[in-house]
Amino acid sequence: MADIARALIDELAIAPVIWIGYSWGASIGVHTALRAPGRVKALALLDGAYLTPEDDPEYDPTLDLEARTSALQEEIKDDDSWDAPVEVIAAAIKGSHEEPALPLLPALEGSGLPVILVHSTEPPEYEELRVRALARFRAALPSAEVALLPPDTTSSPTRAMTCAESCSTGWRGWTRPAPAPRARG
Numbered sequence: 698m699a700d701i702a703r704a705l706i707d708e709l710a711i712a713p714v715i716w717i718g719y720s721w722g723a724s725i726g727v728h729t730a731l732r733a734p735g736r737v738k739a740l741a742l743l744d745g746a747y748l749t750p751e752d753d754p755e756y757d758p759t760l761d762l763e764a765r766t767s768a769l770q771e772e773i774k775d776d777d778s779w780d781a782p783v784e785v786i787a788a789a790i791k792g793s794h795e796e797p798a799l800p801l802l803p804a805l806e807g808s809g810l811p812v813i814l815v816h817s818t819e820p821p822e823y824e825e826l827r828v829r830a831l832a833r834f835r836a837a838l839p840s841a842e843v844a845l846l847p848p849d850t851t852s853s854p855t856r857a858m859t860c861a862e863s864c865s866t867g868w869r870g871w872t873r874p875a876p877a878p879r880a881r882g
Contacts, residue, residue: 698792699728706736713738720745721789723814724798731804740805742814744846746798747834750790752826762791802837812841 702725706712716737718726723745730737750756760768766787773783781789805812814834816827835843 698725699732702726702729703733703736706733712736715739715741717741717743718745719743721793724793724796727798727801727805728796730810731801731808734808737810739811740813742812744815744817746802747814747816748827748830749797749799750794752830754826756790758794762787765790799833799837802834806838806840812838813844814841815844815846817846 706714713736716726716729716739718724718741720743723742726737726740726742727746730740751758757768766784769783769787816831818824818827831843834841
């Protein structure tokens with residue numbers, strides 16, 4: 698996905714961009730920033746790129762995409778709170794498992810890109826998991842700003858918009874010049 702994003706940025710001739718990615722889009726942003734130096738000026742990670750599928754106690758790494766999709770369809774059949782088609786959610790879980798953002802965070806720290814993570818407090822039963830994941834994120838990327846999404850923001854589209862609004866109010870990443878690409882040696 699990061700290679701597709703890089704190609705799109707190049708085709709549209711819009712580099713450097715400020716990447717605002719929600720959920721899996723945040724992880725794709727981390728990959729894009731590191732694979733395409735000079736094309737991403739800043740990263741706003743909206744409730745993503747700090748959790749891994751393995752953080753979920755119910756995650757089964759042995760499921761292929763078809764089995765994961767079937768399992769999710771069964772899980773959500775009576776739940777209308779999901780904000781994306783089950784196939785998209787299953788693909789995001791698969792992509793996050795195969796190419797997690799977490800191992801890339803130290804390299805992102807070294808890149809000099811400004812990063813903000815806006816994270817949620819929902820669902821409350823994941824709080825202990827979130828605390829561990831945020832500590833892991835802060836250790837790997839200490840220069841990142843971390844902000845809390847208001848707890849009354851429940852739907853994912855609403856969370857994404859609230860995250861974007863949170864990022865737009867005075868965050869240094871909007872105005873700081875893009876770092877020069879580092880030479881690879």
